[in-house]
Amino acid sequence: MRIYLCVLWAIRASGHNVHIAVDAQGALQLARDASPREPLLRRNGGSNETRSEVMLEENLAPPRTGNQSGHETPESLRAAEKERHAMSTLTYVWFPMAVVLALLFEVLHWPWAEVDWNLPMERSDGREGSEKVDSSFLGLTLLLASRAWSLARIYLAGAGRVKGRCYLLVLVWIHILGMYLDLITFDFQQRYWNLYQQPSLPLFFELIRNWFILHFTRMITYVYEFYVEDMFFLHCRDHLTRYFEAIWVPNTYVFRMREGGKFDNPDQRIHVDVANFVTQTYSLSFGVTKMIVNMLMYSYMLMSITPASMHAGTLVSIAFLYSAVGSAAMHFLGAQLAHFSWQGERCAGDFRSELRRVYDQSETVASLRSEGAELQRLKHRFEKIKLNTWQSMLLEKRLAILQKWYSPLREVLFMCILAPFFIRGEVSLGRLKQSESALDKISDSLSFLVDNYSRLSVYRATVDRLHNFRHSCLTYLHQEKSSRQAQDTQLIQTLALLGLPPGWPKRLGGADAPPAPAALPASAASGGPLQLEAALLLPSGELLIDVQLEVPAGACVLLCGKEGAGKSTILKAMAGMWPFLRNTRAPPSNDMVLIPQKPRLPMPLTLREAVSFPQSSTKWSEEEIRAVLDRVGLSDFAQNGLDVQLDVNSSLSGGEFQKLMVAHCLLQKPAWVLLDESMAHMSSANRVKMYQLLTDELVAHGSGLISTSHSWQELVSFHGHFYRIETSRTDGTQMHRELQTFDPKEALGEDELALRVKDKDAEIARLRQELVQLQRDRRNSERAN
Ligand SMILES: Nc1ncnc2c1ncn2[C@@H]1O[C@H](COP(=O)(O)OP(=O)(O)OP(=O)(O)O)[C@@H](O)[C@H]1O
Numbered sequence: 201m202r203i204y205l206c207v208l209w210a211i212r213a214s215g216h217n218v219h220i221a222v223d224a225q226g227a228l229q230l231a232r233d234a235s236p237r238e239p240l241l242r243r244n245g246g247s248n249e250t251r252s253e254v255m256l257e258e259n260l261a262p263p264r265t266g267n268q269s270g271h272e273t274p275e276s277l278r279a280a281e282k283e284r285h286a287m288s289t290l291t292y293v294w295f296p297m298a299v300v301l302a303l304l305f306e307v308l309h310w311p312w313a314e315v316d317w318n319l320p321m322e323r324s325d326g327r328e329g330s331e332k333v334d335s336s337f338l339g340l341t342l343l344l345a346s347r348a349w350s351l352a353r354i355y356l357a358g359a360g361r362v363k364g365r366c367y368l369l370v371l372v373w374i375h376i377l378g379m380y381l382d383l384i385t386f387d388f389q390q391r392y393w394n395l396y397q398q399p400s401l402p403l404f405f406e407l408i409r410n411w412f413i414l415h416f417t418r419m420i421t422y423v424y425e426f427y428v429e430d431m432f433f434l435h436c437r438d439h440l441t442r443y444f445e446a447i448w449v450p451n452t453y454v455f456r457m458r459e460g461g462k463f464d465n466p467d468q469r470i471h472v473d474v475a476n477f478v479t480q481t482y483s484l485s486f487g488v489t490k491m492i493v494n495m496l497m498y499s500y501m502l503m504s505i506t507p508a509s510m511h512a513g514t515l516v517s518i519a520f521l522y523s524a525v526g527s528a529a530m531h532f533l534g535a536q537l538a539h540f541s542w543q544g545e546r547c548a549g550d551f552r553s554e555l556r557r558v559y560d561q562s563e564t565v566a567s568l569r570s571e572g573a574e575l576q577r578l579k580h581r582f583e584k585i586k587l588n589t590w591q592s593m594l595l596e597k598r599l600a601i602l603q604k605w606y607s608p609l610r611e612v613l614f615m616c617i618l619a620p621f622f623i624r625g626e627v628s629l630g631r632l633k634q635s636e637s638a639l640d641k642i643s644d645s646l647s648f649l650v651d652n653y654s655r656l657s658v659y660r661a662t663v664d665r666l667h668n669f670r671h672s673c674l675t676y677l678h679q680e681k682s683s684r685q686a687q688d689t690q691l692i693q694t695l696a697l698l699g700l701p702p703g704w705p706k707r708l709g710g711a712d713a714p715p716a717p718a719a720l721p722a723s724a725a726s727g728g729p730l731q732l733e734a735a736l737l738l739p740s741g742e743l744l745i746d747v748q749l750e751v752p753a754g755a756c757v758l759l760c761g762k763e764g765a766g767k768s769t770i771l772k773a774m775a776g777m778w779p780f781l782r783n784t785r786a787p788p789s790n791d792m793v794l795i796p797q798k799p800r801l802p803m804p805l806t807l808r809e810a811v812s813f814p815q816s817s818t819k820w821s822e823e824e825i826r827a828v829l830d831r832v833g834l835s836d837f838a839q840n841g842l843d844v845q846l847d848v849n850s851s852l853s854g855g856e857f858q859k860l861m862v863a864h865c866l867l868q869k870p871a872w873v874l875l876d877e878s879m880a881h882m883s884s885a886n887r888v889k890m891y892q893l894l895t896d897e898l899v900a901h902g903s904g905l906i907s908t909s910h911s912w913q914e915l916v917s918f919h920g921h922f923y924r925i926e927t928s929r930t931d932g933t934q935m936h937r938e939l940q941t942f943d944p945k946e947a948l949g950e951d952e953l954a955l956r957v958k959d960k961d962a963e964i965a966r967l968r969q970e971l972v973q974l975q976r977d978r979r980n981s982e983r984a985n
Pocket residue numbers: 457738739744761762763764765766767768769770
């Protein structure tokens with residue numbers, strides 16, 4: 201019926217040579233005739249007239265608009281009576297049943313939920329150190345747009361400056377072409393259906409030809425719209441991902457130490473959030489543009505067809521008011537949706553990272569027999585997902601109630617407003633329907649917030665997660681705001697050049713040579729003494745130790761102290777890693793290798809990559825690498841070549857891993873080597889051997905060595921400066937730590953020291969002999985072969 205009326209209007213609007221005045225009564229009659237219970241042809245006495253002929257005949261009747269008498273006819277009263285009984289089964293059986301069942305369900309379904317409603321969940325209001333997700337109305341509109349724009353700018357001012365704009369240009373053009381094709385199709389449909397009224401073979405062939413051309417063009421635009429969209433999304437994701445990696449990776453440790461509790465799962469932000477941001481920004485931007493265009497266009501049309509006795513802007517104002525009330529109600533009910541979306545992302549990320557941890561620590565899980573405890577931990581994480589999903593479901597149910605009322609209500613509302621004009625005969629049915637349709641379009645546009653509230657809330661959470669993450673990462677990139685902005689801009693520009701194809705013209709933003717990946721923040725140059733003058737704090741803000749230390753270039757320092765005294769923390773501070781410092785002086789050297797207590801390497805790596813990491817595996821020749829592996833005693837691993845992949849974290853023993861780290865230092869030859877109990881897994885003999893290697897090959901050539909060790913006595917001969925962390929309790933609870941120099945001779949006693957040195961010398965002599973013997977054996981076996 202609707203289609204028929206549309207065609208009728210289309211014929212009218214296109215100035216068809218048959219001048220048809222749309223007759224309201226006729227059309228209403230037609231509506232009744234079109235009812236499936238009373239087929240049109242039967243009502244016309246089953247004559248041979250075609251359906252369309254009958255329709256035309258009925259609608260070509262003289263125009264009579266509205267019920268001009270103002271009295272109800274027996275026929276209309278009968279129709280009302282008939283309508284009253286039309287849905288009696290629904291009214292008296294199904295509707296009450298649905299209400300009762302819904303109420304019962306509401307009361308009884310809670311025990312089925314299997315959810316722990318009292319589980320404490322994270323905050324997202326910026327208080328108590330939580331991340332802030334703005335769920336205010338402003339946060340969902342203007343602030344959202346400005347934050348989304350600042351994120352989109354990373355791409356549009358970077359790699360997207362040339363390519364992105366080209367993609368967008370093509371996509372806008374495809375969209376315009378699509379709209380044009382929609383109009384052509386709309387017009388074509390009218391001619392196509394007219395064929396049934398005026399059958400003609402030549403016309404049929406022409407129509408079929410046009411159909412093929414039209415649909416072939418549609419197919420091309422459709423295919424390339426999606427294809428170019430995907431190209432655009434991938435390029436945008438690629439660039440944004442690289443940007444976020446570049447601002448996060450140089451400060452991962454600081455970030456984790458300072459913001460670990462606040463920002464969950466950076467992996468999820470960089471992978472999932474960036475992808476969602478790209479696709480959602482695109483679809484919402486086009487959605488908003490379409491909404492604005494429709495709103496302006498149909499507001500103008502509606503004003504021009506408003507009944508004469510009504511003020512021109514009344515209908516538009518009603519549509520505005522209606523949408524404003526709907527949006528306000530929606531926001532009032534659903535403000536928490538952005539928080540639930542953020543929380544959902546967090547819970548899902550936490551659950552995934554827990555699964556990943558179980559996988560990574562499978563050896564510990566198996567050896568501790570901790571399967572039960574791990575299952576409990578996983579269950580706890582999933583409980584949070586369940587609770588969050590339930591909270592969102594409840595909120596979405598409330599929103600669905602509003603939404604399911606809101607949209608159908610508007611049809612009735614507009615009808616109630618316009619019906620009096622129609623009944624008074626001021627407007628024709630065509631005008632009425634046209635006004636309704638325009639009002640529909642306007643309120644559709646204005647109800648963008650209502651219809652897309654859930655989507656916008658999810659988008660808000662995504663944008664906030666990325667915005668907050670970026671903001672924090674940039675803080676660690678540079679403390680001062682002006683330098684931070686400059687560094688950010690420079691980074692975006694560097695990445696922009698990386699995104700251009702090779703040989704891209706310079707005048708279009710290209711460069712002669714591809715720029716280097718984003719650099720680490722600047723730190724002090726190598727050479728010179730290593731200084732640390734700072735108060736080292738714990739993450740809680742409590743003072744750990746006040747350190748005033750200056751190590752001359754090339755010096756060897758041994759740092760001792762009990763467990764938990766602060767040795768590792770001092771090494772981290774010297775390396776510039778420890779973020780909790782006060783009254784700091786002297787930045788760290790960047791020509792330094794710190795081997796932590798439990799180092800881990802990426803996996804899988806080849807042996808060549810592992811020993812070179814993080815430097816390029818091509819930096820050293822095969823001979824150099826083999827020689828160094830031989831010296832540290834890892835030559836067995838090189839038997840099958842240096843390029844066999846292995847997971848060094850699990851396939852090397854603790855001691856072997858530490859030898860690999862020493863081998864890396866020997867290759868890299870840094871100005872400073874910081875060893876945080878880095879030989880703890882080796883035998884005493886091997887520990888001495890490794891220190892001897894470091895002394896001969898690095899210290900002898902000017903490198904400095906700073907070590908921490910519990911069994912420091914055997915390392916005395918390799919160091920020249922000795923510090924000890926003295927711990928004492930000041931008031932029974934507070935731990936006071938102080939860094940003091942000490943004389944190992946006094947600490948050990950002159951005789952004991954001499955004895956130890958003698959032992960060590962004997963051990964070194966024995967090792968040297970072993971080595972000579974081994975080399976001799978090898979030479980003999982080579983000669984024999
Ligand atoms: N990330 C952290 N969060 C909270 N406290 C920390 C952190 N890192 C270290 N600490 C605390 O700082 C103190 C010093 O730790 P550190 O690791 O420096 O000791 P250490 O002397 O190296 O001990 P060990 O010899 O056992 O390795 C300890 O009390 C430890 O609990």
